[in-house]
Amino acid sequence: MDNLKIIGASALVSCDNAFSVWENGAVALASGHIVDIGKLETLRRTYPNAPLKFYRHCALLPALVNPHIHFEFSGHKNTFKYGGGFEGWLTSVMRHRESVFKGLDRHIQQAIRVQLRSGVGSVGAISSHGLERETLARTPLRVVFFDELIGSTPHALEQNLADFERRCALSRQHASAHFIPAIAIHAPYSVHKTLAQRVLDKIDLKTPISAHFLESKPELEWLESKQGWFGHFFSDILRVQHPVYSYENTQDFLDLFSKRHLLLVHALFARPEHFQHAKKIAAQVHVITCPRSNRLLSGQLLDLTLLRAAQIPYALATDGKSSNMDIDLLEELGYALFTLPGNLEDNALELLLGCTRHASQALGLSNGSLEVGKVADLSVFPFTKVNTPLEIVLGMVRAKKARALYIQGCQVF
Ligand code: MCF
Ligand code: FE
Numbered sequence: 001m002d003n004l005k006i007i008g009a010s011a012l013v014s015c016d017n018a019f020s021v022w023e024n025g026a027v028a029l030a031s032g033h034i035v036d037i038g039k040l041e042t043l044r045r046t047y048p049n050a051p052l053k054f055y056r057h058c059a060l061l062p063a064l065v066n067p068h069i070h071f072e073f074s075g076h077k078n079t080f081k082y083g084g085g086f087e088g089w090l091t092s093v094m095r096h097r098e099s100v101f102k103g104l105d106r107h108i109q110q111a112i113r114v115q116l117r118s119g120v121g122s123v124g125a126i127s128s129h130g131l132e133r134e135t136l137a138r139t140p141l142r143v144v145f146f147d148e149l150i151g152s153t154p155h156a157l158e159q160n161l162a163d164f165e166r167r168c169a170l171s172r173q174h175a176s177a178h179f180i181p182a183i184a185i186h187a188p189y190s191v192h193k194t195l196a197q198r199v200l201d202k203i204d205l206k207t208p209i210s211a212h213f214l215e216s217k218p219e220l221e222w223l224e225s226k227q228g229w230f231g232h233f234f235s236d237i238l239r240v241q242h243p244v245y246s247y248e249n250t251q252d253f254l255d256l257f258s259k260r261h262l263l264l265v266h267a268l269f270a271r272p273e274h275f276q277h278a279k280k281i282a283a284q285v286h287v288i289t290c291p292r293s294n295r296l297l298s299g300q301l302l303d304l305t306l307l308r309a310a311q312i313p314y315a316l317a318t319d320g321k322s323s324n325m326d327i328d329l330l331e332e333l334g335y336a337l338f339t340l341p342g343n344l345e346d347n348a349l350e351l352l353l354g355c356t357r358h359a360s361q362a363l364g365l366s367n368g369s370l371e372v373g374k375v376a377d378l379s380v381f382p383f384t385k386v387n388t389p390l391e392i393v394l395g396m397v398r399a400k401k402a403r404a405l406y407i408q409g410c411q412v413f
Helices: 040-046 085-101 104-117 133-137 155-172 193-201 217-226 229-237 250-257 272-281 291-299 303-308 329-339 343-355 358-361 387-401
Strands: 004-015 020-031 031-039 052-062 064-069 119-126 144-151 181-185 210-212 261-266 284-289 313-314 378-381 404-407
Touching: 004 040, 020 040, 020 064, 031 040, 040 378, 052 387, 064 104, 064 261, 064 284, 064 358, 085 217, 085 291, 104 119, 104 133, 119 181, 119 210, 119 358, 119 404, 133 144, 133 155, 144 155, 144 193, 144 210, 155 181, 155 193, 181 193, 193 250, 210 250, 210 358, 217 229, 217 250, 250 272, 261 291, 272 284, 272 303, 284 358, 291 329, 303 313, 313 329, 313 343, 313 358, 329 343, 343 387, 378 387
Parallel strands: 004 052, 064 119, 119 144, 144 181, 181 210, 210 261, 261 284, 284 313
Antiparallel strands: 004 020, 020 031, 052 378, 378 404
16 A cells, blocks of 8 residues: 555554554554554554554554634733623623734744644634634644624624625635634524524535533523523623514524534533433534633533433533633643543543544544544654553643644644
8 A cells, every 4th residue: 555654652542432442552544544553563564564653652542632712812811801700701802802813823823833732633713703714724733614603783684694704705715624614603692593594504514513502691591581691791782772582592592503513612501401402403412611711701610410411422622712721622631630520530531532532523523533444633642551541631631742743644743
């Protein structure tokens, strides 16, 4: 076979369904895909002429996937208000968001370096304005680029739609295996139902759709009973005279996503019936959890027991620097491991899959596990204890950065 090469390490963690782990394991790659996997010695015998790269005292894993990040907010440090609940944060974003876009390109470059350094090969990038599109299209990162739809007032509907379609058209120009255009419906409170429907009517069913969902209690109150802080948000902050209730309730919002490939981001205040409805209505649902962002903005963490009961997989993400101290997925993984309640071993396994296989599935990619036929996005970390998912997660968190990263079989570092 042409272009065949072997990459091996002292330990291999496949993150496949069977959660196979190999001592002195390796993958054979050709044309950016995994064509074989097994013991290093076996692969060397099968492909005696293939060049070999072996990482001693290291573990080979799928490259990590960060499925929710706002690169446009990478320059943010301490402008937005923390500690005043979600309401305080959102008010401060509405007032000051333009000011954090200064010197943006330098911050985006740095944010990209942070992703790669921590072994992240793919990201789900939420784009409010398209300011990061060109930079992301030129990086080695695999990017699922979610152009974000926002607009809650009916009278500005045509203008919001035109702006969104203009950004989507620019994104489509970059479409490739490394840059996959997708769309985000910002949140129930910020996207009018008619606007969302107009957009979704034109989008094919395979396109991943991301939505911030029930991130705060006021959002739930607004959706369910048309009461609470969001009334003030519309009249006093957005200056909408008579706020329109465009969704009858939470189910009505979820009905937008019939047969869709849906990523529900946060879902902190979702109730069992909401998860059940999402699962029934969509073709595929993942919850994306961003624990540090959730703690900072809404004071709490996702209740994983509700997801397990609904049999909805979750993936782990950093969110943007707009709502986090940094955007390092390994830091997020450590925080999640130490703070999410429940059985530590169970959580470790879910979190590991949450930044590999499940995150990849959420983004509709074909990486995220080491299996024949998968795209060869690989990461290497300096540890060898891989007896349990907990040992693996601890090894990654302790490493603080990856030793090597391959995207589509090409070495990034
Ligand atoms: O995920 C966090 C918190 N929830 C909602 N939005 C954002 C987050 N980080 C950045 N945002 C952006 C969002 O994309 O903030 C704006 C949107 O552009 C808020 S609504 C004007
Ligand atoms: Fe977000």
